[in-house]
Amino acid sequence: MQVTGSLKVRSPRLMRGIDSLAEAATFVAPLLLLVAVWAIVVPLFQINPRIFPSLGAVGGAAIDSIRDGSLFAHIGASLLRVGLGTLIGIATAVPLGIAMGVSPTVAAFLTPLFRFFSVLAGIAWIPIATLWFGYGFGAIVFVIFNAVFFVVAYNTLLGVRMIPQTLRNAAASLGAGRRALLTEVLLPGALPNIVTGIRTGLGFAWRGLIAAEMIATNVGLGYMLFVARDFYRTEVIVFGMIVIGVLWLLIDRLLLVPLERATIERWGMVRRT
Amino acid sequence: MKTLSLRNLGKTYFDPYAGAHVTAVHDVSLDVEPGEFVSVVGPSGCGKTTILNMIAGFIPHSNGEILLDGKPVHGPGPERGVVFQSFALFPWKTVLDNVGFGPKMRGVPKAERDRIAREYLALAGLSHAANRYPAELSGGMQQRVGVVRALANNPDVLLMDEPFASVDAQTRMTLQEELTRIWQERKPTVIFITHDVPEAVFLANRVVVLSKGRVLEQIDVDLPRPRVWDELVKDDKFKQLSARVLQMVRTA
Numbered sequence A: 001m002q003v004t005g006s007l008k009v010r011s012p013r014l015m016r017g018i019d020s021l022a023e024a025a026t027f028v029a030p031l032l033l034l035v036a037v038w039a040i041v042v043p044l045f046q047i048n049p050r051i052f053p054s055l056g057a058v059g060g061a062a063i064d065s066i067r068d069g070s071l072f073a074h075i076g077a078s079l080l081r082v083g084l085g086t087l088i089g090i091a092t093a094v095p096l097g098i099a100m101g102v103s104p105t106v107a108a109f110l111t112p113l114f115r116f117f118s119v120l121a122g123i124a125w126i127p128i129a130t131l132w133f134g135y136g137f138g139a140i141v142f143v144i145f146n147a148v149f150f151v152v153a154y155n156t157l158l159g160v161r162m163i164p165q166t167l168r169n170a171a172a173s174l175g176a177g178r179r180a181l182l183t184e185v186l187l188p189g190a191l192p193n194i195v196t197g198i199r200t201g202l203g204f205a206w207r208g209l210i211a212a213e214m215i216a217t218n219v220g221l222g223y224m225l226f227v228a229r230d231f232y233r234t235e236v237i238v239f240g241m242i243v244i245g246v247l248w249l250l251i252d253r254l255l256l257v258p259l260e261r262a263t264i265e266r267w268g269m270v271r272r273t
Numbered sequence B: 001m002k003t004l005s006l007r008n009l010g011k012t013y014f015d016p017y018a019g020a021h022v023t024a025v026h027d028v029s030l031d032v033e034p035g036e037f038v039s040v041v042g043p044s045g046c047g048k049t050t051i052l053n054m055i056a057g058f059i060p061h062s063n064g065e066i067l068l069d070g071k072p073v074h075g076p077g078p079e080r081g082v083v084f085q086s087f088a089l090f091p092w093k094t095v096l097d098n099v100g101f102g103p104k105m106r107g108v109p110k111a112e113r114d115r116i117a118r119e120y121l122a123l124a125g126l127s128h129a130a131n132r133y134p135a136e137l138s139g140g141m142q143q144r145v146g147v148v149r150a151l152a153n154n155p156d157v158l159l160m161d162e163p164f165a166s167v168d169a170q171t172r173m174t175l176q177e178e179l180t181r182i183w184q185e186r187k188p189t190v191i192f193i194t195h196d197v198p199e200a201v202f203l204a205n206r207v208v209v210l211s212k213g214r215v216l217e218q219i220d221v222d223l224p225r226p227r228v229w230d231e232l233v234k235d236d237k238f239k240q241l242s243a244r245v246l247q248m249v250r251t252a
């Protein structure tokens, strides 16, 4: 049989495929169990749908929101804000982080500020952001930007600091000038930390997004939850929560984790966790 | 090719913990002719790394001069190639790109620097590893890459600070033999730092014995080449020279 024949080949790609299938299974199993408990418990104890919806009702809400297209409008609006805020955050944070990493004076001056603002990053800025940008797109993008910026800048700084001096010496003795040092050594050397910063920052940003959308807009996943609450539509709320969770997992697993794997693990700079 | 001269070279560190000045290198004068292989040997702490780092331009010197072809050197530069004990390969670059890094810095176009890199990788028997990343290689292979990366940039002087100290004994002997072979083929000027006396004698034309930041003695090594361990371990002249140098290092 050709199939078993090809299975026998120790193809790393195939092994990795089987690995990630097994990984996915162990990841999904507890979630399925939770859904099963939910499917049994809600009808069994006749729980008031204003307190918690049945599985069927949530399924219905899902179908409704897909049919009328409102789900995609909310997801699209949310993703656009997150994407834009994150891009602006990375584009500004990485250069600043590298400048801090290179110059001890700049780093010494800015580090306390960054520690302080890292704690505040994201949600705490919503009220003042709405005063600066009004209710809507600008305020929300600012909150996302803010959540990403401080974390990424701080991690970039750490990344640059962690590059061994011998690597800089090696580059210099091979003829690298300041510019080459930046693009050939500091940026790639700090990349593991930058990616970690982006993952953490996006996590903050995603939470910040939902909070900001509850307050500052009329479309988006956060808004979807918030409006449903006014009408006691627990099935819409729970469905929205599921969408928010699943979307984050997809972003993390399909975008950020592969980004880490494609580069950093190959370089042997961090171990798989 | 150029002559490297150290004139009354000295280095005094400030040790912030002790709050005191420490003179690591007192007064070192040394001339290295083009195409010469000089080993610098001495006990740990005698200032070997300090001297090499000053020549490489990684740290400033406190006294004296470092002249390359009569001109003082300032800071690191591609005319002084360095092989590091810790290899210092760029983890994010393939072996090919590591070796092609020097030519890239000189503005050599991609196709040409790949050709140069492949030529040097072949010299070290590493052609098969061109597309691997350093983390995928053994220590011995990584250091082979470290050596050819420095060579591929055609430096006037190759500076090596205990480059084989962190590989196992068998691999170290192979690397030493390969280095003498490569040296014979290319005749780079080499300053090789080590605390391992047989290694110093095996590789060099001249052994410089260092003691407490000063040159204690210089010994010419006129052993025939190519040098291989199987023969030299039985060679009386090699044994005599090694014994002499060892004696000096131990009393240093």
Ligand SMILES: Nc1ncnc2c1ncn2[C@@H]1O[C@H](COP(=O)(O)OP(=O)(O)O)[C@@H](O)[C@H]1O
Pocket (backbone or CB within 6 Å): B013, B014, B015, B022, B023, B024, B042, B043, B044, B045, B046, B047, B048, B049, B050, B051
């Ligand atoms: N950065 C430094 N600051 C203070 N003292 C140093 C520094 N580097 C080396 N030394 C001292 O200088 C001496 C020579 O060190 P080093 O050049 O590393 O010797 P070797 O390489 O021969 O072992 C030692 O006593 C060491 O403690």
Ligand SMILES: [Mg+2]
Pocket (backbone or CB within 6 Å): B048, B049, B050
């Ligand atoms: Mg040393």
